Amino acid sequence: MNSEEFKKGIEEIETVRKMLEILGVDDNEYTINLKIIRGLDYYTGTVIETFLIGNENYGSICSGGRYDNLAENYTDNILPGVGISIGLTRLFFVLKEIGFLDNYKVxxxxxxxxxxxxxxxxxxxxxxxxxxxxx
Incomplete structure (x- = not known):
């Protein structure tokens, strides 16, 4: 691994931490896990996996990340990208199990x-x- 690539990765992590701080996300509500591997053939930057606190055993509810080169498969343009997928079935199952849906009021x-x-x-x-x- 070259040192420039490593420095860029560290800068990305610092940017993510700064954005989480700006948005008011407490340090205890996220973990930086350098062992997460997703889509090595197209992700080019930060990847995420989200869990409902206290219900982590259900697995990731939302996952995704940064991909800068994926659009090249469809166009000659270089287009940066970011994407996520939400497991709606899993999400609503967990929300029902913990009683959230029955008690939620707008x-x-x-x-x-x-x-x-x-x-x-x-x-x-x-x-x-x-x-x-x-x-």
């Missing part, structure tokens, strides 16, 4: 959509937090 719908464009994620999260206070 109190007040939020009517905002904030889309970060460029390097504006931190600013967008600040706006989101202000909207929560005044909503």
């Amino acid at each position: 109190e007040k719908p939020m009517e905002y959509l904030i889309i970060p464009i460029g390097d504006t994620l931190e600013y967008c999260v600040e706006i989101y937090k202000m909207l929560l206070i005044y909503h």
Whole structure:
């Protein structure tokens, strides 16, 4: 492994940690696991697997990652990509098992959509937090 590739990987992990911090995700709600292997033929960066806390034995509910070269199979353009898949059957099974579906109530719908464009994620999260206070 060349050192530039290693440095890039470390920078990606640092970026992911920073984004999780900006979004208010507690350190105890995620784990960085360098042993996760997904789609070696097309993933080119960070990959994720999500579990419902306290129900990890059901397996991953949502998984995916970064792939920069997959679009080359369909176009001459170089297009970066990121994708996820959600196991809806597994997700709803777990939510039913733990009683979430029977007890969930929508109190007040939020009517905002904030889309970060460029390097504006931190600013967008600040706006989101202000909207929560005044909503």
